[in-house]
Amino acid sequence: MIHMVRFNWPKYLVAAVLLVAAAALPWPWRLLAVPGAAGVAVSLAATWWVYDRSRLYEWRWALDLVPPPRRYAVISTGLDEISPALRGLLPDAEPTVLDCFDPVIMTEGSVRRARRLHPPPAGAVPAGVTALPVADGGQDAVFLAFAAHELRVPAQRAALFAEVARALRPGGHLVLVEHCRGAATVAAYGPGAWHFYPRREWLGLARGARLTLAGETTMTPLVRALVFRR
Incomplete structure (x- = not known):
């Protein structure tokens, strides 16, 4: 998973910036950060599952x-x-x-x-x-x-x-x-x-x-x- 993050770091950096910006919005607009954070977490978990934990x-x-x-x-x-x-x-x-x-x-x-x-x-x-x-x-x-x-x-x-x-x-x-x-x-x-x-x-x-x-x-x-x- 670490390798995949290193290869794709610009995408994760952009996602992190957008999440921080959304989290800084006033309530309830900061809730916009929730689906984005969930998407990044799911992507990282899927990558870890495939490349680090499977028999691949x-x-x-x-x-x-x-x-x-x-x-x-x-x-x-x-x-x-x-x-x-x-x-x-x-x-x-x-x-x-x-x-x-x-x-x-x-x-x-x-x-x-x-x-x-x-x-x-x-x-x-x-x-x-x-x-x-x-x-x-x-x-x-x-x-x-x-x-x-x-x-x-x-x-x-x-x-x-x-x-x-x-x-x-x-x-x-x-x-x-x-x-x-x-x-x-x-x-x-x-x-x-x-x-x-x-x-x-x-x-x-x-x-x-x-x-x-x-x-x-x-x-x-x-x-x-x-x-x-x-």
């Missing part, structure tokens, strides 16, 4: 959904939080970490701050979402966690899914982890939930890339892992 970053759940890969790729678009955990979980596998950060495409301030605070790991390979530097059919699995939604143009997301499908061997798996926008995310993050996409968006992209839904699980009602098979 253990990643053992993934091996309940896909066979342990011998070769796999991790794709990030600014912040790679998962490759160290996967290396520990799959010590005998051959990983490829693909860094798809592009400052022209990823213009969100939070992504840029995350990038400055957490540079890509040693050995990460610079990549483009329309041309992943991996061989056709060379990967048993591709892991894409909290990265695809940073591509705000539909054609970019479609190109990335097509590249993932090309990189996977027949029978290989894409493990996609995202906040899928729905009632729970709207309740937790308010307007911020529209930074994410609904489950049907990812299902449509997978169909377009000729990937088949093979399984899914949830880490709290806010985060969903979708597994697609080539």
